[in-house]
Amino acid sequence: xxxxxxxxxxxxxxxxxxxxxxxxxxxxxxxxxxxxxxxxxxxxxxxxxxxxxxxxxxxxxxxxxxxxxxxxxxxxxxxxxxxxxxxxxxxxxxxxxxxxxxxxxxxxxxxxxxxxxxxxxxxxxxxxxxxxxxxxxxxxxxxxxxxx
Amino acid sequence: xxxxxxxxxxxxxxxxxxxxxxxxxxxxxxxxxxxxxxxxxxxxxxxxxxxxxxxxxxxxxxxxxxxxxxxxxxxxx
Numbered sequence: 001x002x003x004x005x006x007x008x009x010x011x012x013x014x015x016x017x018x019x020x021x022x023x024x025x026x027x028x029x030x031x032x033x034x035x036x037x038x039x040x041x042x043x044x045x046x047x048x049x050x051x052x053x054x055x056x057x058x059x060x061x062x063x064x065x066x067x068x069x070x071x072x073x074x075x076x077x078x079x080x081x082x083x084x085x086x087x088x089x090x091x092x093x094x095x096x097x098x099x100x101x102x103x104x105x106x107x108x109x110x111x112x113x114x115x116x117x118x119x120x121x122x123x124x125x126x127x128x129x130x131x132x133x134x135x136x137x138x139x140x141x142x143x144x145x146x147x148x
Numbered sequence: 149x150x151x152x153x154x155x156x157x158x159x160x161x162x163x164x165x166x167x168x169x170x171x172x173x174x175x176x177x178x179x180x181x182x183x184x185x186x187x188x189x190x191x192x193x194x195x196x197x198x199x200x201x202x203x204x205x206x207x208x209x210x211x212x213x214x215x216x217x218x219x220x221x222x223x224x225x
Contacts, residue, residue, distance in 0.1 A: 005166055015180040021213070033225050052155055056224075080224055082150050112225055120198070120217070121224030122156035133157040135193070135221025 004060035006121075007030040016077040016095040025075065025097035029104040031112060033092040037084045041146065045126050049082040052120040056080070059119040063111055067096070070110070071103040078111060080121055091123075108114045150174070150210055152183075153217040159197070162187050177206045184216065194223055 001015050011129045017030055035047050064076040085091055094111045098104040115121075123134045153166040169182065176197045183190045196219040197204050203219070210216060 009158065038181055050155060050159075051224070052153065052198070054218070055217065058201055082224075116222070116225045117225045118222070120201075120219050120222055122220065123223040124156070133160075133220070133223070135156075135223040 001079075002057070004057055005079050006051050006056050006060075007079055007081050008083050009081070011081050011090040011093050012073045013078055013090070013093055013095075016079060016093050019076045019077045020095045020097040022075065022097065024073070024099055026099050027101035027104040028095065028097045029101075030096075031092075031107040031108050032090045033093040033112070035087050035089045035091060039125070042125075042127055044087070045128060046084055046086045047091070048084050048124040048126060050122050050124075051080065051082045053082075056120050059070070060115070063114045063119070066114065067107045067110060072099060073108045074098045074103055074107045076107070077110070078115070080115070080119070082121070112132075132135055149212050150179075151215045152179070153215075155217065155220065157193070157220050158187075158190065158218050161189060170177075170220045174203045174210055175206070176208050176210065179210060179216065180206075190218075195220055 003019060013030060017028055033116050037044055039148055060078045067074055067076050075097045080092045096104045096108045125132055125134055150169045150171050154162050159165055179197060198217040198219055199210055199214050
């Protein structure tokens with residue numbers, strides 16, 4: 001495995017938690033994002049994700065570097081799956097270890113918010129009676145999409 | 149010659165994953181205008197441009213040999 005990767009096969013969480021665990025870690029937080037059946041009253045049959053893979057992996061690594069800068073001492077692994085996924089499948093995993101729990105919680109939430117902002121991954125919801133690419137980024141920002 | 153890639157809604161709209169444009173240099177704005185002219189409806193949602201796998205600003209200049217990607221609204225997670 002790579003610590004920041006796009007994968008096409010089911011995500012095994014242990015690989016990523018094992019990667020971040022070390023003797024100095026007093027806390028590990030693991031977030032897994034799953035395929036949800038019902039969204040605003042509409043039933044999802046399955047999701048289809050695609051990514052601009054090389055750039056997406058670079059952006060995941062960038063998020064990891066941002067986390068290490070904001071919360072010194074954290075160790076991070078992030079994986080996002082692409083392709084067709086069905087109800088309850090894991091689409092994304094974020095594993096964070098830190099010496100103390102607060103940083104592990106905070107850094108983990110930061111990661112998912114940044115993924116939704118800057119990582120070139122797209123989700124298509126497929127329903128019984130249609131399908132749609134999801135996404136809602138703002139108009140072209142003058143200083144670029146990277147600005148926080 | 150500038151290489152461009154399409155993803156998600158834009159890949160379905162254009163019917164292709166990538167193509168090359170016979171230009172020596174153009175700005176990101178000009179590239180987006182070219183796309184809208186070539187594929188009406190291209191910019192109905194905000195589209196960003198990545199140049200060599202980094203997000204570019206509208207005034208940035210794309211040179212022949214650069215690899216560009218149109219980035220429609222992202223929805224990972």
